[in-house]
Amino acid sequence: MQAVNTPIQENEKLNANTNEAERKPSGAEQMNDSAAKVGKTVGKPFAKHPKMTMRNVDVFYGDKQAIHDVSLDIGKNEVVAMIGPSGCGKSTFLRCLNRMNDTIEICKVSGEIKLEELDVYHPKQDVVPLRARVGIVFQKPNPFPKSIYDNVAYGPRIHGLVERKTDLDEIVENSLRRASLWEEVKDRLHAPGTGLSGGQQQRLCIARTIAVSPEVILMDEPCSALDPIATAKIEELITELSEKFTIAIVTHSMQQAARVSHRTAYFHMGKLVEVNDTKRVFTNPEHELTEAYITGRFG
Numbered sequence: 175m176q177a178v179n180t181p182i183q184e185n186e187k188l189n190a191n192t193n194e195a196e197r198k199p200s201g202a203e204q205m206n207d208s209a210a211k212v213g214k215t216v217g218k219p220f221a222k223h224p225k226m227t228m229r230n231v232d233v234f235y236g237d238k239q240a241i242h243d244v245s246l247d248i249g250k251n252e253v254v255a256m257i258g259p260s261g262c263g264k265s266t267f268l269r270c271l272n273r274m275n276d277t278i279e280i281c282k283v284s285g286e287i288k289l290e291e292l293d294v295y296h297p298k299q300d301v302v303p304l305r306a307r308v309g310i311v312f313q314k315p316n317p318f319p320k321s322i323y324d325n326v327a328y329g330p331r332i333h334g335l336v337e338r339k340t341d342l343d344e345i346v347e348n349s350l351r352r353a354s355l356w357e358e359v360k361d362r363l364h365a366p367g368t369g370l371s372g373g374q375q376q377r378l379c380i381a382r383t384i385a386v387s388p389e390v391i392l393m394d395e396p397c398s399a400l401d402p403i404a405t406a407k408i409e410e411l412i413t414e415l416s417e418k419f420t421i422a423i424v425t426h427s428m429q430q431a432a433r434v435s436h437r438t439a440y441f442h443m444g445k446l447v448e449v450n451d452t453k454r455v456f457t458n459p460e461h462e463l464t465e466a467y468i469t470g471r472f473g
């Protein structure tokens with residue numbers, strides 16, 4: 175039988191030798207001139223089977239550039255974690271992937287962002303169907319002021335995904351099951367979603383996101399408002415969800431990135447410094463700025 179490469183091995187091949195010149199710049203400990211040290215992204219920014227491809231992405235808020243020339247793939251069924259110091263642009267970049275920044279008038283995005291063949295920023299692209307394919311879960315759980323059932327049923331209803339009540343019931347149950355919430359709420363589906371605990375509300379928001387069968391789920395610090403037990407549940411869930419969905423997660427927790435992701439992308443001052451297999455990033459980072467961050471020298 176022919177040996178089949180794992181996605182990590184395939185990506186390894188694809189990214190080999192792309193960045194020889196960038197490896198381990200000899201390094202001063204001083205980080206105050208760190209912007210000059212970023213250079214080109216090192217490591218493995220590309221995937222053999224990309225679900226989303228981003229090329230040369232720049233983002234401006236008015237005159238201020240928040241993202242500089244970022245190129246990255248997110249592979250099918252891959253979990254990519256985005257880490258970096260506060261203000262480095264992780265959330266800005268994540269929010270470009272389903273055009274959440276469209277509501278910010280001064281925000282201008284250029285470069286190419288694709289969901290398979292779909293040009294995410296094509297002027298004729300409607301954001302509603304785009305966001306059904308690329309869902310997002312925010313930092314603070316934000317259930318609608320509706321019942322648990324109606325929170326999950328909302329998306330399938332507005333996207334016209336079902337005709338019969340029994341089909342909707344099935345979607346609601348399956349989504350709550352996938353979000354590991356069904357057992358806790360099955361007897362009170364018509365109680366308000368806002369009456370759940372913080373961790374349950376976040377799992378409700380995940381159920382609401384997956385109810386429309388997205389292909390990609392973006393998570394913007396999904397556990398930062400949760401206690402350690404609720405956090406552990408969401409992390410378990412991320413691992414389960416990655417069997418069916420592609421996931422990009424912004425997190426402040428390096429332990430969380432290490433636990434849930436396949437590759438980790440390290441951002442610094444709006445630039446993508448390094449992308450590598452998560453294990454490598456946390457044990458033997460390629461760039462001195464990544465090393466400085468993971469060893470706590472700044473952040």
Ligand SMILES: Nc1ncnc2c1ncn2[C@@H]1O[C@H](COP(=O)(O)OP(=O)(O)OP(=O)(O)O)[C@@H](O)[C@H]1O
Binds near residue numbers: 240258259264
């Ligand atoms: N709506 C906005 N208007 C103007 N500038 C913004 C806006 N949102 C973010 N910025 C700026 O863009 C830069 C990147 O911010 P962003 O929130 O993406 O960083 P981050 O890495 O996610 O930070 P944090 O970890 O603190 O959430 C920062 O300098 C920030 O001040």
